Amino acid sequence: MTGEGVAPRPEVWGVLNVTPDSFSDGGRYLDPAAALAQGRALVAAGASVIDVGGESTRPGAEPVAPEVERARVLPVVAALAAEGIRVSIDTMNAETAAAAVEAGAAIVNDVSGALADPAMLATVAALPCDYMLMHWRGPSAVWDQVSDYAWAPRDVADELRARLAAAQEAGIAVDRLWVDPGLGFAKRAEHNWQLLAHLDELRALGARVLVGTSRKRFLGALLPDGAPVEERDLLTAVLSALVADRVDALRVHDVAASARALAVQRSLAAAGPAAASAIVALEGAYSAAAPASAAPHTGDRITLSGLRAFAHHGVFDHERRDGQEFVIDVVAHLDLRGAAANDELAATVHYGELAEQVVAAVETDPVDLIETVAERVAAVVLAHAAVWQTTVTVHKPQAPITVPFSDVSVTIVRGRP
CATH class of the missing domain: 3.30.1130.10 (GTP cyclohydrolase I, C-terminal domain/NADPH-dependent 7-cyano-7-deazaguanine reductase, N-terminal domain)
Known part of the structure; x- marks a missing residue:
């Protein structure tokens, strides 16, 4: 797979951290050759995009100098893009974004929503790429002070709406824009679940929606104490299938697990309206007494x-x-x-x-x-x-x-x- 053709919806984005301190795979892919091999493996497993990051955004992570970040990511971005693989650069730095796009990246994934670097919006406006705006209320050091929400789905949507407006005012067309609710970023577990249950709030913004649940702490809370972080991959895959009809992309570490879960979801949906009605009935949202022949078109x-x-x-x-x-x-x-x-x-x-x-x-x-x-x-x-x-x-x-x-x-x- 080389990124050719039209990817099924939702896309699966594979996470590739070229950092020494990522919470799940820190140090494993610092070597460009190891990172390239992992990127190829993620594509073979079903990834449509490889999201390359050179600075950890885990709680407590130390900031990385932009020149160090670029030294980590640019060889990997260039090598992946040279093989026809669609690449996203995960960065909050405008200079890194510009250099990565020049090296072949097709998407800039900014977890700060252009709040960390004032030059980001003008820089991206001049680049031939898509732009991902994540909901962000500041670095992890302030999360405890800014994690109060009146109603998380509405508050997050309102704040992202303002960032989308700023991006469009800077000259970035809406068809280039994505939004990400920023699960785990200045959000407690209940906020994450509320956001996942009310993704329609984000869809109403008019931009494509990406969700990143992969290996997040709120999933770890469902597992026994001390469970390895990789055990969160099954829970991630379950969520991938459950939200598939309400998002445009899923950002995950274990691409194979989520790709298989999505294959099950697509196969069941493709079986016809009766199968779709069965899904809704299992969720308790549709009367089981309704005849299959009268099953409606469920996705609208x-x-x-x-x-x-x-x-x-x-x-x-x-x-x-x-x-x-x-x-x-x-x-x-x-x-x-x-x-x-x-x-x-x-x-x-x-x-x-x-x-x-x-x-x-x-x-x-x-x-x-x-x-x-x-x-x-x-x-x-x-x-x-x-x-x-x-x-x-x-x-x-x-x-x-x-x-x-x-x-x-x-x-x-x-x-x-």
Whole structure:
């Protein structure tokens, strides 16, 4: 495999660290010959892109001088690119990015989202490459101070939206841009899981989405204490299959495991709508009683995120008296092929009208439970004939809780009987 042709979606990006201190493979590929051999092996295992990095971003890692970084990565980038392999350069330094693209890299993967080097956006704008913006709130030394989120999926999407705007203002077209939620970077385990469960927030930004779960600490927390980092590869592969229909690329260390998991996912999806419905049923999101012959086109959806409504729901007198803000996320599942083919609004759902209907449903008569509010919203969404299933999340960010917290929410999934 040499990178020719169209890669299946999602792509698998193989991690190649040419550093002495990476948390998972530090020092193993410092020698350019060893790095080239590993890059070839990752491509043979199914990688579409080799992501080459010369500076560790693990917690506590020491910064690397740009000239040292370039001495590590440029021979590897040039050798891989000379063999027709698509290469991404993992760097926060604009000069390293420019040198790597000149050596053959096709993508600049900047974990700082252009916040570490003020010259990065202007540099990339002048380069013939794609650009990956990761969500970043600073180096690992400050993570403990900046890891609070009101609701991680919305906060991360909002901050990435600002970085995308800055990139486009600098002259980088949106079709060159990618976003990465930055799992593990100034995020606690619950934030990582929230982001993975709500990837639609990122997809709504309009750029391609990459996710890097590979060997992250929040996966290690699911294993026995002291388990080798390589044991996280199975968990990574499981996640690769679970998020495959919501991302454009997956960045992993063990390419073979994730490629095989994706092959299973694609094979099941290719078996037809009945197989897809079976997947949804197993997740508890679709009624098992629905006949296979009536199974819908499952991949299409309309998403409304962060709808805000002011209402007087709650079990306490002050909640009923004073009211508070509720935040609503809605995913409407429907078959959009007809609407797209005929450019016909009547064949889809007018999302502006739906947003108004959702807010009206939330702001009507007070009730005790946000579970009841969620059911109201689901009924509004399912009243649209085209919608066969909806996922509704009601957030109560000002809930009367006596301990520090970032959010309270209820999520329900409802379909047609």
